[in-house]
Amino acid sequence: MQPYNKNLKKPSRDLRNNMTDAEKSLWSKLRAKQILGLQFYRQKPLLNFIVDFYCPAANLVIECDGGQHFTDEGLEADRVRDEILVELGLVVLRFSNRQVLTEIDDVIELIFQTAQSRIP
Numbered sequence: 001m002q003p004y005n006k007n008l009k010k011p012s013r014d015l016r017n018n019m020t021d022a023e024k025s026l027w028s029k030l031r032a033k034q035i036l037g038l039q040f041y042r043q044k045p046l047l048n049f050i051v052d053f054y055c056p057a058a059n060l061v062i063e064c065d066g067g068q069h070f071t072d073e074g075l076e077a078d079r080v081r082d083e084i085l086v087e088l089g090l091v092v093l094r095f096s097n098r099q100v101l102t103e104i105d106d107v108i109e110l111i112f113q114t115a116q117s118r119i120p
Helices: 006-017 021-033 072-087 097-102 104-118
Strands: 041-046 049-055 060-065 091-096
Touching: 006 041, 006 049, 021 041, 021 049, 021 060, 021 097, 021 104, 049 072, 060 072, 060 097, 060 104, 072 091, 091 097, 091 104, 097 104
Parallel strands: 060 091
Antiparallel strands: 041 049, 049 060
């Protein structure tokens, strides 16, 4: 189990209850072990972050990025965050909300391929 900040439990629960349309769309494809029988978690605390989706068996993090992620500050924060997560042995896949909403099949295919390459 990856370490996490226990103070993030309530905020992660709040995020699960208020998912974006892109997150809801992606969750409908990830939940119930639909990809390779793998368990995914949504709005999962890892270290001092809350990641959108996490698959522990594949050490895979998936992020749905809204507009705030494409500012200079957002891009830098994501770069630092991803670097820290990679140091834990995780792979981070990032998709824009638009990608998830308009190209869901391509997004799922990339998730499938990445997960498949990371499981024993």
